[in-house]
Amino acid sequence: MYYDYRYISACEAVWRIYGFPIHHRTPAVERLSFHLPREQTVVYSDQMDVGDVLERPNVDSTKFLSWMECNQKYEEARKLTYVEFPMKFVWKQPTREWAPRSKGFSLGRVYHVTPDSGKKYYLRTLLNFVKGLTCYEDLRTIDGLVYPTFKEACYARGLLDDDKEYIDAITKASFRETGHYQRNLFCMLLMSGSLSKPEDIWEKTWHLLSDDILYKQRRIHKNKDLTLTDEQIQAFALADIEAKLQSNGSSLQKFSEMPFPDELVVFEGQNKLIADELSYDIPSLIQDYDKLFPCLTEEQLMVFNEIMDSINGQSGGVFFVYGYGGTGKTYIWRTLCAAIRKMSEIVLPVASSGIASLLLPKGRTAHSRY
Known part of the structure; x- marks a missing residue:
């Protein structure tokens, strides 16, 4: 058997007996959520039907959107930033709306967002300075000019550094x-x-x-x-x-x-x-081609032209060149390799044996290559 024990000292026991408060939270802190357009969070239980959730009144209402609506209704609200808003207004959870506060005050605390969060980070930066927003476009409007992104709006307001220190760091690093x-x-x-x-x-x-x-x-x-x-x-x-x-x-x-x-x-x-x-020596290949091409015989030139026409036309094909030893077949292969590689294209010359592959520029055996 496992027993969960708790020791209560005499002073704590007396404190509880007389009903003195044990914990204090003064002043109250209101956590303020925010989101990008049409990215608000909807909370519901596993047992609830999605259709019923969507038909629920004010399902898409959030603290952030209700704040914008309050700025349209109350002139006093337009003088406060989002963080300052809970000092004069209170959040009514049942109706999901802000209402003017009759007594006391609360401190606002906007959720933390890291710089690598992108748009949300720049949105949060603007919320700390801009007052009286009625829509997202107001955040991006400065002196009548609407900026395309929250980031550019932050720059226009002078809320972001110019990254000069990072440019200097790269420049200094380049010296050594x-x-x-x-x-x-x-x-x-x-x-x-x-x-x-x-x-x-x-x-x-x-x-x-x-x-x-x-x-x-x-x-x-x-x-x-x-x-x-x-x-x-x-x-x-x-x-x-x-x-x-x-x-x-x-x-x-x-x-x-x-x-x-x-x-x-x-x-x-x-x-x-x-x-x-692709690690070719292009000038050397051009010299080889200029040396090999003029020496092609008529029969070799016919084979060369037919294969090059197929390559340039991207029609593809299989060609079988037959000839006795010493009739110039390798000469055609060398000319073709130089002609194609000097255009920065890939050629994979292969042979059936290692000795034969040595006759081809960057040749390999078919077994090794494939």
């Missing part, structure tokens, strides 16, 4: 650290939720965050003279940032204002097979 380290730093800042405008930080520091991208691409493609446009460099840097975020359960898509890299760049950056097959 590599681009790889700086992209890690940028990912940590994104996941911390402390950046007000990550897209502005990216625009001002992308050249530092992508400092080593061109060098890496030159190593991958084995071409020291490789040049990339600013858009390509940014795409590769964003692809690396996206890969780092995904490994930590996040993504650039969570930050709506941040640019997102082309999906093909992201995919190729994560696929080692594709990266290996």
